Amino acid sequence: MKIAIASGKGGTGKTTLSVNLASWLALQDKVVLVDLDTEEPNSGIFLKLPLIRSIIGVKPVPVWQSDNCLHCGKCQGYCQFHAIISLPSEVLVFPKLCHSCYACSELCPASALPMLNEKIGKIDHFARENLTFIEGKLDVGQEMAVPLIKQAITYTESQSVNSEWLIFDSPPGNACPMIEATKVADFIILISEPTPFGLYDLSLSVQSLRKLNRNFGVVINREGIGNSDLERYCLDEDIPVIARIPQSRLIAESYSAGKLVYHEDNDFLSSLKQIKDFLQNDAFSC
Amino acid sequence: MKIAFTAKGTDWQDQIDPRFGRCAYLVFYDEDTDTIDWIDNGSSAGIDHGAGPQTAQKLLTRKPDILITGNGPGGNASRVLSYSQITVYTGAADKSLQEAYQDFKNNRLTEFKF
Numbered sequence: 001m002k003i004a005i006a007s008g009k010g011g012t013g014k015t016t017l018s019v020n021l022a023s024w025l026a027l028q029d030k031v032v033l034v035d036l037d038t039e040e041p042n043s044g045i046f047l048k049l050p051l052i053r054s055i056i057g058v059k060p061v062p063v064w065q066s067d068n069c070l071h072c073g074k075c076q077g078y079c080q081f082h083a084i085i086s087l088p089s090e091v092l093v094f095p096k097l098c099h100s101c102y103a104c105s106e107l108c109p110a111s112a113l114p115m116l117n118e119k120i121g122k123i124d125h126f127a128r129e130n131l132t133f134i135e136g137k138l139d140v141g142q143e144m145a146v147p148l149i150k151q152a153i154t155y156t157e158s159q160s161v162n163s164e165w166l167i168f169d170s171p172p173g174n175a176c177p178m179i180e181a182t183k184v185a186d187f188i189i190l191i192s193e194p195t196p197f198g199l200y201d202l203s204l205s206v207q208s209l210r211k212l213n214r215n216f217g218v219v220i221n222r223e224g225i226g227n228s229d230l231e232r233y234c235l236d237e238d239i240p241v242i243a244r245i246p247q248s249r250l251i252a253e254s255y256s257a258g259k260l261v262y263h264e265d266n267d268f269l270s271s272l273k274q275i276k277d278f279l280q281n282d283a284f285s286c
Numbered sequence: 287m288k289i290a291f292t293a294k295g296t297d298w299q300d301q302i303d304p305r306f307g308r309c310a311y312l313v314f315y316d317e318d319t320d321t322i323d324w325i326d327n328g329s330s331a332g333i334d335h336g337a338g339p340q341t342a343q344k345l346l347t348r349k350p351d352i353l354i355t356g357n358g359p360g361g362n363a364s365r366v367l368s369y370s371q372i373t374v375y376t377g378a379a380d381k382s383l384q385e386a387y388q389d390f391k392n393n394r395l396t397e398f399k400f
Contacts, residue, residue, distance in 0.1 A: 082336025087343070092339070
């Protein structure tokens with residue numbers, strides 16, 4: 001089963017849940033965890049697995065061929081991302097603004113903008129026993145996460161044929177990187193905290209995922225802080241609340257020390273069991 | 287000589303807009319004909335990314351010799367401007383166009399190095 005763990009608001013527990021769920025499930029099953037928060041992946045800190053392979057992360061960008069160019073300027077008009085400036089004697093490409101959509105390249109009447117791969121980061125593959133961990137990491141200064149997320153997912157799917165569980169730790173927010181990271185998941189766990197910020201950002205995630213007809217449910221983290229609006233929202237909107245992880249100093253301390261929380265905290269362990277139970281029995285009946 | 291300003295308005299008394307890519311107006315003063323003209327750059331507010339190169343391109347269509355601005359263009363805009371002969375002067379933030387022009391005439395602005 002492919003699960004994505006996402007949240008509109010940052011810092012609500014995506015990584016905590018991802019690494020703990022993956023490690024705990026791996027006690028019995030074959031699990032692949034993929035950290036797709038490519039701007040600052042940190043799941044690896046908790047897992048400390050040996051590196052098996054490292055591959056280069058790339059994105060295709062147009063490279064201007066001056067000899068072919070007719071200087072018609074059409075490429076600039078095609079680009080929705082302002083990544084091309086057509087000057088009277090030059091065409092300038094700004095690779096960091098490019099979304100690799102191929103429009104300029106395919107529509108150029110003179111084939112003067114072939115797409116070539118540019119390095120934007122790396123994908124590291126770690127594994128020990130039942131647990132495989134794959135991490136996408138953008139180079140410093142790169143801002144386009146989607147191509148690397150896409151590449152990391154493709155690589156993961158080629159490496160995880162016999163796995164029972166595939167868990168995608170999504171980047172925060174509700175924009176393109178999150179949509180890409182949750183795209184191939186059978187079910188999306190939205191983890192939120194019961195605060196006005198948590199609720200607002202959750203409601204944005206819900207709107208996006210509903211438009212895309214995705215299966216999702218909510219895990220409430222740090223239950224006990226804030227107020228009951230989040231709980232009421234889920235009830236009103238008919239969104240399943242899969243588990244409630246209580247606010248706990250012990251959880252925060254073990255996380256800060258880089259430990260796996262379910263080793264230390266029994267409430268957390270019960271939440272993991274509830275989540276597994278839900279995914280196996282209820283996730284596709286709601 | 288044709289002198290361009292990044293500006294918050296279109297009069298001599300209006301202030302220099304310290305931003306380049308997202309400046310409100312590009313104002314052009316032609317010393318030879320003593321006339322003022324401008325491009326409304328308000329559309330840059332609706333662009334998520336890439337405002338700098340777009341504004342640079344708009345600027346170059348009028349072929350100014352000089353640009354007077356505040357903070358100076360960023361990396362992407364500089365790349366576009368470097369394909370022209372334009373000379374850029376920074377440090378005119380918080381001044382009116384009139385004052386900035388006088389400062390330029392008196393060599394009190396800083397030349398921007400591409």
